[in-house]
């Protein structure tokens with residue numbers, strides 16, 4: 001159901017998974033929802049929410065069992081993120097952001113480094129940040145310019161500037177992607193490193209003010225002759241782009257889940273308001289024009305929900321086409337969320353525009369989902385190219401005759 005996805009034909013959870021989800025629902029109802037407005041007002045790191053989510057084992061869902069995590073399926077994570085985002089983008093973003101910033105450590109760090117840092121990441125004692133974007137490389141990350149050299153003792157020396165790095169002000173370590181100086185151009189020259197915050201030569205800017213998405217601040221991060229021990233390389237040299245793509249794939253599904261949760265929450269708020277507010281002697285929900293709007297929104301949300309859940313299922317099965325489905329889910333759910341949140345706000349009339357009601361916050365937060373982890377335009381490029389490649393590989397449609405070329409097309 002559009003407003004209450006507690007059971008869904010695409011979601012089958014074990015009793016332990018269902019209990020985890022029920023716990024998240026209870027946390028949202030009792031703690032996260034009631035204080036979402038306050039958390040969303042200032043752009044300071046939302047320590048209370050982070051600690052709550054860590055204490056309750058929600059942060060741990062992104063980590064392997066051997067280090068204390070619960071290695072949750074993507075489907076369960078999508079459901080958790082969706083529940084959180086229905087009330088509080090900050091909390092949902094803490095969960096997706098933990099995955100974003102830790103995934104290269106899970107996927108690429110040496111076992112001894114994992115042993116050293118992962119238990120603390122699982123419990124929230126320490127945090128990491130993911131430093132990929134640069135002033136000259138956002139959508140086009142293969143062009144990033146932060147560089148490294150390999151020193152005689154095998155350690156690395158890192159130089160460069162990173163922009164818009166979430167949690168940089170509170171992170172204990174950074175996953176930084178950099179290019180081998182004078183090495184191969186493009187993606188082949190990229191490697192990923194785990195950079196301890198305590199390393200000399202790291203400068204973190206003051207928090208950069210932004211439109212919304214508060215509680216998870218962003219900063220610029222400068223690396224100047226930062227020494228990185230040899231064993232802090234993630235994966236192998238040259239695997240930086242592969243690790244980043246693996247990370248972004250999970251984060252894109254996370255963005256889609258946030259958008260799904262937010263638009264579900266927005267529709268609940270708008271329809272409950274529409275049942276309550278009276279104009280011309282009737283609740284606004286009694287007017288056919290409003291019912292049609294609600295019907296369109298409900299149907300669109302359910303269609304997006306099926307796309308997001310099936311993408312998570314494909315990811316969990318390890319399907320080769322999970323990335324293009326993640327692009328479709330991210331593009332579709334985040335663009336739809338932006339439109340629907342605006343329409344839901346409209347249903348509240350003047351109240352919708354006030355800070356006293358949650359939808360102005362939802363609207364400001366919604367914009368970010370269309371930008372982070374690949375903008376909607378970049379996902380359109382990826383999907384469009386994929387579909388055209390597929391078409392070229394398929395046998396010709398039985399109704400299409402390309403020979404003779406009748407009209408010189």
Ligand SMILES: Cc1cc2nc3c(=O)[nH]c(=O)nc-3n(C[C@H](O)[C@H](O)[C@H](O)COP(=O)(O)OP(=O)(O)OC[C@H]3O[C@@H](n4cnc5c(N)ncnc54)[C@H](O)[C@@H]3O)c2cc1C
Nearest residue numbers: 130131132133138139164165166371372373374375377378
């Ligand atoms: C709140 C916030 C948090 C962030 N957190 C992090 C983080 O933790 N770590 C990190 O590394 N980065 C982070 N980012 C950066 C984010 O991932 C980038 O902002 C995003 O990828 C877009 O890059 P850009 O801003 O450089 O935009 P640009 O690449 O400059 O794009 C500008 C516009 O041009 C469009 N465009 C670009 N190329 C094409 C094309 N080929 N075809 C059509 N249109 C195109 C884009 O869609 C966009 O609309 C964060 C950003 C924000 C705002």
